[in-house]
Amino acid sequence: MSLDPVRRPTLAAEVLSTLRRQITEGAWPVGGRIPPEPELMRQLGVARGTVREAVRALAHAGLLEVRQGDGTYVRAASELSGAVQRLYADRAATELFDVRAALEGKAAFLAATRATDEDLAALAEALGRRAAAWEARDFEGWVGADWDFHTRVVDASGNTLLAELYRNLTEPLRTSMAEFWDRPGFDGADPAGHEDLLTALRDQDPAEAARQAGSNIDATAEWHSSTS
Template sequence: MPLATTRRSGLVDQVIEQMRSAISSGEWRVGGRIPTEPELVAALGVGRNTVREAVRALAHAGLLEVRQGDGTFVRATSEFSGAVRRLAGTELRDVLRVRRILEVEGARMAAAHRTEADLAELTELLATRDRTMSAKDWAAGVDDDAAFHIAVVRCSHNALLAELYQGLTEVVRASVASTVDTHPAAQLVDHGGLLDAIRDGDADRAAAEAGGFLDELIAGLGEDTPQDTAPAQSAQPVEQD
């Protein structure tokens, strides 16, 4: 059977790219409602059908979520993040386990490969995170906490690991928000030990610090942490000063 000729408007592609850019740049934040259809038509100078097709395409890709009667909301910043969010669903334990796998190895490699510029960035991010958490500004604290964890993995200088973890950005933020809301102890987590281990170049201690607080959160959900979710070294007790 011969393939049917497909026809796709270049105008639709342009609108999709503009909307995608607004999402990836943070102009349209995850969880926020995007402009209404009439507003998009006026701003972009295109017809309703073009806007609808662009929204439909981005919703299919997992970046947008259309809620009938309520509007269209940003779901994720990339197709990968959208797919991860669909897979993760509302199972917080699964999200925390995946975070643990990536963050433990990220911290281990960050301790081995971090630069002075990396340390300066991590120090600043953690200070910001601690200020917002201490002020009980939970919305900002969630963003700052996630930014610190993302930076730790990025400091591993393993491009593939960093790219995978970056794709989990929305899931990480959602899991942080959930644990802060439902586990008050998560509001008091001190990541100073993790930063110190990375600064000292102690890979095993960094891995233990990265996995320790997640172990506590997972255990708090009513099920023990599987022993095969982390390298044996990260199970060693954290060294005390």
């Protein structure tokens, strides 16, 4: 059986790889605008058509969003994250809660026996920031602290694949949090499922940690359903 000759990647493929690396490594953050075409052409030393071909490919993959008359913005940090955002746009919020429950419940179970003292201290610090932001009605600060708490629990599981999968929910989760903020009856300082989860992690109780993670999401889903 013969093999096809190995071919050098096309120039467009090299440019695409360079732009993707800028996104995945955080040089161009999600929500930010990338440099305009003339600047990319100058920095990369390529023609306009090559830049446009790479940008189109990344937009199709869900990493970039081209806004006519405004510029091109980073939509997601990975192809998986972009795919999740497209799927979430056409799904009920309850499906996102189901996925969160599966991932966070397992992560909390594992973290109960794997979390370090440094992990626990960072979780406590995130909860302090969360409570302070709620009191100050600082939406961005509250979302950031809440997300930091949940991702740190997942990181403390010690499962890097689980953590990577969870991080690809970032944008859909932030979108759903924005929906909660000003709804009557929502208490962003409620300790249930947060402080109680941290206590279970400190007690190294996997079953209780998983229960707290799950009950927090179930309560949020129930509240969301009742106010939709």
